[in-house]
Amino acid sequence: MKLIQSRDNAFFKQLKRLAESGRERRKTGQTLLDGVHLVEAYEKAFGPLEKLIVAESAAAAGEIAAYLEGRQAVVLADALMRDLGLVDTPSGLLAVAPMPQRTALVDLGKDAVLLDGVQDPGNVGTLLRTAAASGVKQVLMAPGCASAWSPKVLRAGQGAHFVLAIHEEADLAAFMADYRGTTAVTCLDGATSLYEARWTGPLAWIFGAEGLGVRRELIETAKLRIKIPMPGAVESLNVGAAAAVCLFEALRRKL
DSSP: OOEEOOTTOHHHHHHHHHHHOHHHHHHHTEEEEESHHHHHHHHHHHOOOSEEEEEGGGSSSSHHHHHHTTSOOEEEOHHHHHHTOSSSSOOSEEEEEEOOOOOOOOOTTSOEEEEESOOOHHHHHHHHHHHHHTTOOEEEEOTTSOOTTSHHHHHHHTTGGGGSEEEOSOOHHHHHHHOSSEEEEEOSTTOEETTTOOOOSOEEEEEEBTTTBSOHHHHHHOSEEEEOOOOSSOSOOOHHHHHHHHHHHHHHHHO
C-alpha cells in the first residue's frame, strides 16, 4: 500500500478539494465517504469502490484492517487524515465515491419530507436518516439547505442517502400546490396538537431552518399546522428531534 505523508501530494490535494468544496464535488461528480458502515452501505447499493484511503494507524489491525484485507488502499498519515477535517473524530477509512445519479421523478402521491433552509450538515443528515427509517422514500430540499452529498451530511445520514430519492434545489411551493396528499408543517400559530390532528392519505412534512423555522409563505400554504406538546421545561426541540417525533407518530398510525 502506498503511504502519503506530504500535504503537497497531488492525490491528497484532490481529497482536500473534495472535502472542502461543493463546487469540486459537482465538477467531478464525486464525494468522500467516511467510515466502514457508510462505505459498506454504498457498495451494497452501487457496487465496489476503487479508491479507498486508510489512516496509517488503522492500516495494521482492527475492524478497518480486516475490512481492507485483500483490497488495495492508499495509506494516509494520521495528521493528513485529520487535516481533511471531514469530522471531529475521523474513523480511519475514507472512500472516493461517484455521487449517484438519481432518475426517480418527484411523486406527488407519496409521502415526502420537505426541508426548507436547513443549513447544519448534521441536522440534514439526521433528517435524511430519520426519513428513511420511518419509511419515507423521497426528500425535497429547497435552495439554502446544506448539500446532501457533502461528506458531513453523508456521515450523519449513515447510508440513508442510498435508499432515498433526494431532490435538491427543489421548489417546495410548487410541490405543495400540486401535492395530492396532506401537507403538514410544525409551528405554533394556529396549530393543532400532533396527537389530535387528523389526516388521511399521503403526507408531506415541511421542516425548517434552525432558529428561523419554515418560511411564512409555506406555513400559509400547508393544509395542517402541527405543534408537538411539550409539558416540560423547554420550549422547543432541535429540528431533527421534532422530525423524528412527527414521522414516527405518522408511522404509528399506519401500523
